[in-house]
Amino acid sequence: MTGEQRRITVGVIGAGAIAEHCHLAGYAREKEVEIAALADIDPQRGAALAEKFAVPATYTDWRELVARPDLDAVSICTPNYLHAEMAIAAAEAGKHILCEKPMALTLAEAVSMKEAADRAGVKLMVGLTHRFLTFNQKGKELIEGGAIGRPLIIRSRFAHDGPYSSKYARTDWFFHQEQAGGGALLDMGVHAIDLMRWFLGDITSVTGTIGNVKKQIPLEDTALATFTFQSGALGYMEVGWSSLTGVLGVEVYGTEGTLVIDYTTPLKLYTEKGERLTGSKGWIYPVGIGGGGWEAEMAHFVECLRKDQPPRTGAAEGIEGLRVALAIYESAATGRRVEL
Numbered sequence: 346m347t348g349e350q351r352r353i354t355v356g357v358i359g360a361g362a363i364a365e366h367c368h369l370a371g372y373a374r375e376k377e378v379e380i381a382a383l384a385d386i387d388p389q390r391g392a393a394l395a396e397k398f399a400v401p402a403t404y405t406d407w408r409e410l411v412a413r414p415d416l417d418a419v420s421i422c423t424p425n426y427l428h429a430e431m432a433i434a435a436a437e438a439g440k441h442i443l444c445e446k447p448m449a450l451t452l453a454e455a456v457s458m459k460e461a462a463d464r465a466g467v468k469l470m471v472g473l474t475h476r477f478l479t480f481n482q483k484g485k486e487l488i489e490g491g492a493i494g495r496p497l498i499i500r501s502r503f504a505h506d507g508p509y510s511s512k513y514a515r516t517d518w519f520f521h522q523e524q525a526g527g528g529a530l531l532d533m534g535v536h537a538i539d540l541m542r543w544f545l546g547d548i549t550s551v552t553g554t555i556g557n558v559k560k561q562i563p564l565e566d567t568a569l570a571t572f573t574f575q576s577g578a579l580g581y582m583e584v585g586w587s588s589l590t591g592v593l594g595v596e597v598y599g600t601e602g603t604l605v606i607d608y609t610t611p612l613k614l615y616t617e618k619g620e621r622l623t624g625s626k627g628w629i630y631p632v633g634i635g636g637g638g639w640e641a642e643m644a645h646f647v648e649c650l651r652k653d654q655p656p657r658t659g660a661a662e663g664i665e666g667l668r669v670a671l672a673i674y675e676s677a678a679t680g681r682r683v684e685l
């Protein structure tokens with residue numbers, strides 16, 4: 346792809362919730378991006394979103410969309426078990442790809458996706474949205490700038506009541522092992538793990554516990570994990586589909602201070618020099634609650650296409666996060682710490 350002003354033509358596979366609120370909405374906001382095609386096995390869902398976003402062509406067979414020679418890129422917004430097959434076919438057809446998280450169900454699949462993209466010379470970005478939230482970007486900048494000294498401990502918690510089809514997702518695939526590959530850990534945990542890796546670097550070992558504390562479903566509604574990092578830091582995580590509300594965010598405790606990123610309040614930095622910088626003194630950094638996210642993620646993908654740059658959340662990030670999540674499942678099943 347060359348030239349900043351070149352028109353980009355995209356197709357979207359899957360016309361569910363994430364397609365509507367993130368991908369289609371994101372492409373629609375971008376100038377010189379044309380959403381030319383939309384595919385969904387459910388023709389009514391496809392037609393409804395095609396009408397909403399003025400997409401001229403719809404398909405019930407995603408392969409017909411991928412075969413279109415005019416598409417520069419495709420978004421993959423389908424249940425997890427379809428990501429690998431669709432991404433590999435799209436890469437082989439020469440399309441750049443923005444694939445939803447988790448990248449795939451297995452490491453072998455995820456690696457095959459990366460290899461297919463590398464062979465074809467196309468970009469493969471994974472929808473690891475939390476890196477694009479403005480307060481997380483500020484947090485990364487503060488950590489890298491030494492604001493809290495050497496990070497020692499990281500804690501993250503992401504939970505809600507679950508992706509019920511009546512409330513969020515359009516279908517109930519999230520609750521089926523063969524389609525989702527896992528429950529709250531694979532759904533929410535990959536975001537938490539990616540953020541923790543981004544902030545503190547490589548994870549070297551994990552322990553995990555999964556369970557159903559609330560829902561009568563065949564997949565875990567809650568997952569807990571502990572981490573050791575290459576740097577010597579330690580971390581822990583709780584993710585779930587089992588709480589109606591509560592803390593969402595990440596805390597990092599360092600030798601010189603503490604960073605608290607609660608997604609519902611201003612970002613806070615506490616330093617050991619006696620200053621206590623909190624929301625009571627006003628916002629210490631001009632970062633909005635909830636800013637960035639899906640909108641910034643979509644803008645980044647389009648920018649990468651225009652400028653021919655590698656995406657910040659590429660296949661390697663998708664693979665490494667998945668590796669950690671699968672290791673947590675292994676630890677939960679065996680009762681042992683898993684080295685990575």
Ligand SMILES: NC(=O)c1ccc[n+]([C@@H]2O[C@H](COP(=O)([O-])OP(=O)(O)OC[C@H]3O[C@@H](n4cnc5c(N)ncnc54)[C@H](O)[C@@H]3O)[C@@H](O)[C@H]2O)c1
Nearest residue numbers: 359360361362363385386422423425445446472514515516
């Ligand atoms: N990045 C994020 O913040 C975020 C948030 C929510 C969901 N997701 C991810 O997005 C993906 C989709 O989730 P969702 O919430 O939109 O689910 P959803 O159930 O709302 O939508 C899935 C859509 O895929 C369609 N589909 C199923 N099989 C298909 C096929 N063979 N060909 C074409 N279309 C097919 C379904 O008919 C449905 O319309 C998942 O991988 C999920 O983990 C990411």
